[in-house]
Amino acid sequence: MKASNSLWREQPIESPFPELMREIEIYETEIELRKQGKIDEKLFAETRLRRGAYGQRYDNGQRWDGKETQTLPFPSSATELTKGVNTVWDAPGMQRIKVPFGGMNPEQLEVMAELAEEYSDGIAHVTTRQDFQLHFIHVDDTPALMRRLAAVGITTREACGNSVRNVTACPLSGVCSTESFDVTPYAKGLAYFLLGHPDVQDFGRKFKVAFSGCKDEACGLVNMHDMGVIAIKRTENGVEKRGFELYVGGGLGTVPHQAKLFDEFLPEEELLPTAQAISRVFARLGEKKNRNRARIKFLVAQLGIEEFKRLVLEERATLPQDPRWTDYLSEIHELDEKPLRPAHSLNGTPRSEAFDRWYKTNIFHQKQQGYATATVTLPLGDITADQLRALADISRRFTNGTVRTTVDQNIVLRWISEADLPEVYAALEVIGLGQPGAGTIVDITSCPGTDTCKLGISASRGLAGELRQRLAEKSHAMDEAVQNLHIKVSGCFNSCGQHHVADLGFYGVSRHSGNYTVPHFQVVLGGEWTHNAGSYGLAMGAVPAKRIPEVVERLTGRYVSEREKNETFKAFVQRIGKVQVKTMLDDLTKIPAHEEDPTLYTDWGDSREFTIGDMGVGECAGEIVTHAEFGLAAAERQVFEAQVFLDQHEYQKAGETAFASMQKAAKTLVEEQFYDVPNDPDRIAAEFRTRFYDTKLFWDEYAGGKFGHYYLRAHEKANEPYTPEEAHRRVEEAQLVIEAAHSCYRKLLAAKSSPKQLLGI
Amino acid sequence: MNLQHINIKFYLENPEAVDLAEYSTVFNSWIQQKRLQGLLIDVADYLHVHHGPGIMLIGHEADYSLDNRAGRLGLLYNRKEQLEGTNPEKLAQAVLAALTAAQILERENGLKFIGSEVQVIVNDRLLVPNTVESFDALEPDLQTFFTRLYDGAEHTLAHLNNPRERFTVNVKTESRFDVDTLLKNLSVEAAHA
Numbered sequence: 001m002k003a004s005n006s007l008w009r010e011q012p013i014e015s016p017f018p019e020l021m022r023e024i025e026i027y028e029t030e031i032e033l034r035k036q037g038k039i040d041e042k043l044f045a046e047t048r049l050r051r052g053a054y055g056q057r058y059d060n061g062q063r064w065d066g067k068e069t070q071t072l073p074f075p076s077s078a079t080e081l082t083k084g085v086n087t088v089w090d091a092p093g094m095q096r097i098k099v100p101f102g103g104m105n106p107e108q109l110e111v112m113a114e115l116a117e118e119y120s121d122g123i124a125h126v127t128t129r130q131d132f133q134l135h136f137i138h139v140d141d142t143p144a145l146m147r148r149l150a151a152v153g154i155t156t157r158e159a160c161g162n163s164v165r166n167v168t169a170c171p172l173s174g175v176c177s178t179e180s181f182d183v184t185p186y187a188k189g190l191a192y193f194l195l196g197h198p199d200v201q202d203f204g205r206k207f208k209v210a211f212s213g214c215k216d217e218a219c220g221l222v223n224m225h226d227m228g229v230i231a232i233k234r235t236e237n238g239v240e241k242r243g244f245e246l247y248v249g250g251g252l253g254t255v256p257h258q259a260k261l262f263d264e265f266l267p268e269e270e271l272l273p274t275a276q277a278i279s280r281v282f283a284r285l286g287e288k289k290n291r292n293r294a295r296i297k298f299l300v301a302q303l304g305i306e307e308f309k310r311l312v313l314e315e316r317a318t319l320p321q322d323p324r325w326t327d328y329l330s331e332i333h334e335l336d337e338k339p340l341r342p343a344h345s346l347n348g349t350p351r352s353e354a355f356d357r358w359y360k361t362n363i364f365h366q367k368q369q370g371y372a373t374a375t376v377t378l379p380l381g382d383i384t385a386d387q388l389r390a391l392a393d394i395s396r397r398f399t400n401g402t403v404r405t406t407v408d409q410n411i412v413l414r415w416i417s418e419a420d421l422p423e424v425y426a427a428l429e430v431i432g433l434g435q436p437g438a439g440t441i442v443d444i445t446s447c448p449g450t451d452t453c454k455l456g457i458s459a460s461r462g463l464a465g466e467l468r469q470r471l472a473e474k475s476h477a478m479d480e481a482v483q484n485l486h487i488k489v490s491g492c493f494n495s496c497g498q499h500h501v502a503d504l505g506f507y508g509v510s511r512h513s514g515n516y517t518v519p520h521f522q523v524v525l526g527g528e529w530t531h532n533a534g535s536y537g538l539a540m541g542a543v544p545a546k547r548i549p550e551v552v553e554r555l556t557g558r559y560v561s562e563r564e565k566n567e568t569f570k571a572f573v574q575r576i577g578k579v580q581v582k583t584m585l586d587d588l589t590k591i592p593a594h595e596e597d598p599t600l601y602t603d604w605g606d607s608r609e610f611t612i613g614d615m616g617v618g619e620c621a622g623e624i625v626t627h628a629e630f631g632l633a634a635a636e637r638q639v640f641e642a643q644v645f646l647d648q649h650e651y652q653k654a655g656e657t658a659f660a661s662m663q664k665a666a667k668t669l670v671e672e673q674f675y676d677v678p679n680d681p682d683r684i685a686a687e688f689r690t691r692f693y694d695t696k697l698f699w700d701e702y703a704g705g706k707f708g709h710y711y712l713r714a715h716e717k718a719n720e721p722y723t724p725e726e727a728h729r730r731v732e733e734a735q736l737v738i739e740a741a742h743s744c745y746r747k748l749l750a751a752k753s754s755p756k757q758l759l760g761i
Numbered sequence: 762m763n764l765q766h767i768n769i770k771f772y773l774e775n776p777e778a779v780d781l782a783e784y785s786t787v788f789n790s791w792i793q794q795k796r797l798q799g800l801l802i803d804v805a806d807y808l809h810v811h812h813g814p815g816i817m818l819i820g821h822e823a824d825y826s827l828d829n830r831a832g833r834l835g836l837l838y839n840r841k842e843q844l845e846g847t848n849p850e851k852l853a854q855a856v857l858a859a860l861t862a863a864q865i866l867e868r869e870n871g872l873k874f875i876g877s878e879v880q881v882i883v884n885d886r887l888l889v890p891n892t893v894e895s896f897d898a899l900e901p902d903l904q905t906f907f908t909r910l911y912d913g914a915e916h917t918l919a920h921l922n923n924p925r926e927r928f929t930v931n932v933k934t935e936s937r938f939d940v941d942t943l944l945k946n947l948s949v950e951a952a953h954a
């Protein structure tokens with residue numbers, strides 16, 4: 001744990017989002033409560049997940065060392081302190097950092113560099129959702145890390161857990177000639193509208209949103225999202241209107257679903273309220289118990305898109321008006337990026353051969369004449385702290401700091417005057433980031449796999465790295481049709497590497513051979529990256545991990561020699577058929593005995609004999625913690641804060657905070673019956689009295705209505721000053737009210753499963 | 762000034778002769794055999810990254826890596842957990858840990874480290890800002906420690922005064938030292954401490 005953690009708490013950090021700082025204080029208190037055993041491990045797990053603090057491989061305190069499974073004796077193992085079910089407190093974890101639409105500036109890159117150095121292993125990792133991830137982080141360091149991010153306007157809130165994940169968007173939004181309009185402000189508007197919104201706190205699973213500026217290109221990958229929007233313009237009565245083609249219910253995972261069209265033209269002013277209504281329907285009707293069927297795609301499939309739409313529109317009609325739905329529309333042009341340097345073409349500038357190779361694959365000509373976007377290819381999405389700082393400098397030198405991360409795990413620099421491209425390339429070369437091949441077969445996407453993920457079966461990064469190295473060596477001599485193929489690798493069937501939408505996709509599986517387990521990859525062919533992830537590939541069979549390069553060699557070789565004119569890889573695979581493909585790969589699937597070839601019994605980049613024994617329980621799904629459980633936990637945190645104020649002799653604050661905790665508990669219960677209860681103290685008290693006090697629902701078997709009375713009396717005296725004695729008493733009462741609220745909530749739950757019980761029948 | 766999270770890097774004499782890919786297996790065997798003090802957890806391979814951390818042995822108290830930052834390959838010790846004691850004592854602990862790992866690599870894997878040059882980094886910008894004032898405050902402790910490590914041999918402390926970087930000091934002596942000698946000097950120092 002860092003010695004400076006407490007110092008960061010005292011730093012006067014000015015965040016563009018002050019509410020983020022309060023959010024971090026709350027999280028820090030929750031860490032303290034967990035250490036004191038006052039928060040259940042399951043609830044704490046979901047709490048930290050909703051702050052992006054994720055588990056990592058071996059955090060159950062066990063690791064296979066190639067010969068035996070070793071127990072890792074973390075100091076906290078002695079006290080049995082956990083940060084989730086079977087998750088050791090001291091075990092390193094991963095911190096996911098949300099980057100809405102991938103948009104970053106140089107200051108943010110620099111802070112990312114500092115955090116990678118000081119808290120992680122010196123590497124920042126760009127994910128397939130435009131996030132950053134830092135690995136090997138101690139949970140005690142996460143509040144300080146979050147404070148430093150908040151200082152530059154970045155939040156980790158709801159980066160993991162059953163929440164709205166990072167909102168992604170095409171990294172070329174605003175500069176692409178095929179787009180209808182720039183989706184950036186809409187992606188930003190929706191991301192911050194839904195961030196922490198009460199209506200997205202009670203999902204059974206995560207919810208992913210993507211924006212695309214056009215329909216045909218790949219960048220937005222709308223079809224594989226829970227909610228995807230494509231920019232559309234329509235002329236009505238001679239007036240051009242902006243809107244969106246709206247899709248819902250897409251997703252990859254073990255059972256991939258193509259999203260269904262919800263609306264052909266959703267006017268821009270309806271985007272946020274419709275997203276809110278969708279969230280409400282998902283929270284209300286989505287599966288909560290079986291996490292394998294809890295994504296919205298299952299709800300849409302179960303109800304049918306028409307019924308789902310009817311329910312959403314019905315919900316939309318009942319939503320209380322919110323000015324934020326449209327406030328941001330008046331500011332959408334404030335996000336418009338401007339170039340730093342005047343537009344000049346590249347004509348006549350001397351160019352090296354290396355520059356030309358890079359220029360061919362890594363440069364996108366913007367719709368703004370004379371400007372280009374350069375893709376900085378990051379091997380496996382990894383970038384060092386030094387490279388991040390240098391990239392910040394390059395972006396300042398040639399642009400107005402217009403940087404975005406991409407779902408291909410790269411970074412783009414936008415608004416470069418074309419005449420500057422040779423200098424940009426030279427600067428990138430110096431820091432080892434001038435590799436060509438963006439968007440080609442060497443630009444392989446991979447999830448973390450067995451390197452750090454608890455669910456990983458095979459080493460996706462190991463395989464991706466090996467393929468990348470082999471293919472890069474001969475890429476310039478490759479047939480162009482092969483160069484333009486996409487390879488994507490996942491460590492398991494959960495598709496974080498997006499293998500379904502690659503020409504050649506692979507996901508980790510295992511097979512038994514004798515007394516051994518052999519790492520394999522399932523071969524998935526013919527997915528479509530273009531048309532917003534237009535179609536998914538089909539599994540062709542599992543091949544030992546070490547033979548996957550040979551699979552790539554054979555398939556691409558045959559494609560080159562037998563493809564018909566302009567035939568895509570997908571069409572080629574369909575034409576030759578699954579049987580032919582299986583025949584081609586059949587000999588590769590045979591596993592020789594361990595004595596004959598032990599190399600097949602290890603995985604790429606990992607010398608240990610292979611096992612699947614290191615797999616743990618994933619946290620992708622988060623824990624199912626209800627809205628009410630969160631509410632009651634928040635009330636408990638407040639009463640803890642009130643106790644701290646008492647200790648500090650701040651009696652007025654102690655009394656007020658204790659009352660606030662009672663009110664939070666009461667409101668939480670009221671919301672179980674009246675979800676939209678306004679945040680008005682008188683109304684909350686009135687609703688509580690009618691629904692829980694007068695009905696005796698809140699009454700204790702022995703104490704009767706005493707605890708409810710504590711709250712109602714405290715409400716009446718809420719504006720009176722507190723003497724030390726009264727403050728003490730209020731804190732004591734608050735604790736009892738919260739206990740009673742827990743008890744009442746248990747009664748409500750029991751009544752849901754057996755309504756007669758509530759009526760005392 | 763409270764010196765914590767000390768990083769120590771000893772450079773390799775013959776970096777071009779090293780096949781870093783082999784060290785994933787080597788570090789994994791260290792986990793198997795519990796070769797170093799402290800809890801060793803995992804191995805991370807960053808060979809695909811330009812001038813990156815190379816191969817890392819991740820621990821609870823500290824990480825070790827065959828690190829290629831700035832294009833100079835060496836063994837980097839990164840102390841993560843806090844240490845007790847005076848600043849020279851904490852420096853001694855970090856250097857001792859780095860040298861112990863270096864000695865194993867020399868004896869078992871044929872690597873050769875340069876003993877007469879050390880990089881010291883404090884991996885905490887708030888605790889020890891990279892300023893002239895920090896250097897002024899820490900210089901006496903650094904001098905005390907390195908005078909002992911180099912057995913009184915003349916040496917220089919060069920502070921890299923770049924506010925974007927962590928507090929970094931390059932220590933160099935014209936005298937030749939190998940890892941075994943430094944460890945011997947340190948054990949004498951430990952006895953005196």
